[in-house]
Amino acid sequence: RNVMTMAPFRPKTLLQSSQIITQATPFKIATGQILVRKKLAPKVKVDQTSTDFNDQTRHYFCGADWHDAGKCATPCPGGTPSECPGEEKCYADTPCDALATPDEVNGDDKDYQLTPGGGLPSVVSLWSDGTIKLHSVTSNRGSNNLELREMWSQSVQLGLDEYDLFILGDEDLSDGSSEMGRHGIVVLGGTMRQTSMVQAMDSMTGEVLWNSKDHQKQEKTPEQIVDPSSRGTSSFARRRSKLLTGSEISTDAALPNCWVAYRHSLMEHALPYAYWGPDDSKWLATHLDRTPKHKKHKHHKKWHHKHAKPIFGRPNVLLSHTKGGIQVRSLKNGRPLCHLSLMDHILYADLNRDGTLDQLQAVTGSEGDQENSGWVKALAEQVVKDKDELKEISKRTSTSSRLCHVMALSGLPAREELFTESLCGNHFARDRGDHVTIDLSAAPPAVTNGGDAVVVALSNGMVSKFYANGKRAWQLQGQNIDPEFPTWRRTGAAALTANLPIGKAPFAKAPILLVGENGMALLSNAKGSILASAVFPQASQARPVMVDVSGDGTSDVLVSTKDAVWGYVVVVQTGASVLFRILVGLLFLGIALALLRNRFNSKNSLSRGDKRSTDA
Numbered sequence: 001r002n003v004m005t006m007a008p009f010r011p012k013t014l015l016q017s018s019q020i021i022t023q024a025t026p027f028k029i030a031t032g033q034i035l036v037r038k039k040l041a042p043k044v045k046v047d048q049t050s051t052d053f054n055d056q057t058r059h060y061f062c063g064a065d066w067h068d069a070g071k072c073a074t075p076c077p078g079g080t081p082s083e084c085p086g087e088e089k090c091y092a093d094t095p096c097d098a099l100a101t102p103d104e105v106n107g108d109d110k111d112y113q114l115t116p117g118g119g120l121p122s123v124v125s126l127w128s129d130g131t132i133k134l135h136s137v138t139s140n141r142g143s144n145n146l147e148l149r150e151m152w153s154q155s156v157q158l159g160l161d162e163y164d165l166f167i168l169g170d171e172d173l174s175d176g177s178s179e180m181g182r183h184g185i186v187v188l189g190g191t192m193r194q195t196s197m198v199q200a201m202d203s204m205t206g207e208v209l210w211n212s213k214d215h216q217k218q219e220k221t222p223e224q225i226v227d228p229s230s231r232g233t234s235s236f237a238r239r240r241s242k243l244l245t246g247s248e249i250s251t252d253a254a255l256p257n258c259w260v261a262y263r264h265s266l267m268e269h270a271l272p273y274a275y276w277g278p279d280d281s282k283w284l285a286t287h288l289d290r291t292p293k294h295k296k297h298k299h300h301k302k303w304h305h306k307h308a309k310p311i312f313g314r315p316n317v318l319l320s321h322t323k324g325g326i327q328v329r330s331l332k333n334g335r336p337l338c339h340l341s342l343m344d345h346i347l348y349a350d351l352n353r354d355g356t357l358d359q360l361q362a363v364t365g366s367e368g369d370q371e372n373s374g375w376v377k378a379l380a381e382q383v384v385k386d387k388d389e390l391k392e393i394s395k396r397t398s399t400s401s402r403l404c405h406v407m408a409l410s411g412l413p414a415r416e417e418l419f420t421e422s423l424c425g426n427h428f429a430r431d432r433g434d435h436v437t438i439d440l441s442a443a444p445p446a447v448t449n450g451g452d453a454v455v456v457a458l459s460n461g462m463v464s465k466f467y468a469n470g471k472r473a474w475q476l477q478g479q480n481i482d483p484e485f486p487t488w489r490r491t492g493a494a495a496l497t498a499n500l501p502i503g504k505a506p507f508a509k510a511p512i513l514l515v516g517e518n519g520m521a522l523l524s525n526a527k528g529s530i531l532a533s534a535v536f537p538q539a540s541q542a543r544p545v546m547v548d549v550s551g552d553g554t555s556d557v558l559v560s561t562k563d564a565v566w567g568y569v570v571v572v573q574t575g576a577s578v579l580f581r582i583l584v585g586l587l588f589l590g591i592a593l594a595l596l597r598n599r600f601n602s603k604n605s606l607s608r609g610d611k612r613s614t615d616a
């Protein structure tokens with residue numbers, strides 16, 4: 001069995017930058033890698049005189065996905081998966097070059113000491129006076145005295161409400177054949193009401209690659225979206241993925257609806273979506289394609305396998321999860337391609353794997369009457385069956401304040417109810433006005449079991465796990481077990497429900513981390529039992545950060561309070577269960593008895609003069 005503990009730790013100060021003389025204060029910080037690229041040669045010996053390689057096929061390599069193919073393990077110049085080992089597929093446009101030699105280097109690393117992986121660990125910060133600074137852990141070539149060195153500084157004009165800052169590095173932009181993303185990019189995004197701004201800078205130099213500012217409007221209806229432009233009006237890569245072009249998008253008109261334009265790609269790369277506050281903002285560089293994926297037919301399996309084409313997966317768009325929904329921008333110039341309007345405090349995912357976008361909402365007294373009001377009203381009428389009682393109670397308090405349910409709807413907008421279950425006990429348990437809890441709120445739900453289940457936690461310590469069909473897997477009344485179980489106030493700014501990666505264990509079955517303002521707890525994914533817990537010395541003021549600080553493969557937790565940042569390490573102690581120890585003991589006892597019996601039987605046989613088969 002595994003025994004888990006959570007305890008605070010105090011890290012040592014390894015490096016410190018030179019003093020920054022300014023009256024400004026940093027309010028956004030992000031970490032990542034500056035890429036110092038080498039020409040990636042194949043890891044196997046390749047016949048470079050082969051006619052199979054040309055300017056395109058020399059970049060065809062095998063992998064589980066496009067990023068995995070960037071490890072340059074096995075070339076596949078024919079573009080078919082039959083050239084790849086195991087279940088790997090052939091991917092095009094990789095940064096690998098089958099005709100490159102291992103000693104070829106781009107030359108970007110001549111002045112800096114690099115990590116074994118060939119990069120510069122970096123931290124970028126946004127200051128209150130509009131300054132962006134990037135520091136890297138490095139030293140001069142040949143020196144072992146590492147320092148936190150300032151690489152560059154840029155000034156931007158502030159004036160928006162919310163800002164996001166990210167470094168998109170190796171696993172996002174592995175494209176050595178293009179200047180975009182050659183070193184990774186620093187992305188600064190900001191929003192204010194219907195206005196958004198995004199600026200991309202080269203991670204190594206700070207050079208502004210592009211700056212895009214636009215005014216968001218309602219998406220176009222499906223009938224307004226036109227087909228991609230014809231050959232001769234855009235690049236081959238753009239036509240191949242059928243990205244929307246400039247002729248289809250006008251800065252003065254509404255953006256196309258992303259769900260109509262890139263439905264299949266969004267299912268794979270953009271979901272789930274859940275926005276509770278600025279801490280839920282997310283940016284990633286990915287590959288979107290308007291070509292729908294066709295179902296596999298067993299009858300034509302061999303033919304398709306023989307004549308298959310390589311998969312194109314090089315990142316071509318910048319996808320953002322921000323307040324108001326999902327926006328897709330061109331990675332080349334930052335121009336907005338489409339937008340998908342989504343609401344706050346709702347989880348969007350394909351729960352039942354039917355290809356339709358589903359919505360999961362915790363309907364409570366504090367926020368249940370804000371979104372999907374028609375469905376919430378119908379739920380209220382089910383809970384309070386007597387309409388006269390409903391009218392009387394509504395005079396005293398909001399109808400939805402009597403609700404404590406999770407509601408799953410199908411479609412965008414919602415067209416069908418998948419299931420509705422109570423979060424505060426048995427179904428329709430709160431149908432009396434005597435048990436109204438107005439300040440009840442939910443943390444962002446966690447999608448688990450590979451997308452087949454969700455975990456919903458309430459501020460009163462009630463935690464429930466539901467499968468996609470609405471069946472309840474388990475329910476935990478935390479404060480009945482532990483009076484210091486994690487809770488939070490109505491706003492729930494510091495609340496978090498998430499899978500906590502544990503070593504090499506499957507992420508889909510990872511324990512559930514629940515963080516409140518007073519403490520945190522680690523819950524079993526299978527049974528909902530409390531595996532470990534910790535109480536904060538001060539109330540948490542922001543969403544915690546999960547990162548593997550100790551380097552043991554298990555994510556640790558960083559918590560920000562009024563006076564300090566607290567780090568908690570999760571320790572997994574592996575030991576044998578009691579039943580296993582008993583079985584091992586019985587096994588040794590059986591072996592000992594068998595040896596004794598064999599020994600005494602042999603002596604008795606010899607004393608009687610019995611001959612063995614080996615005796616002369």
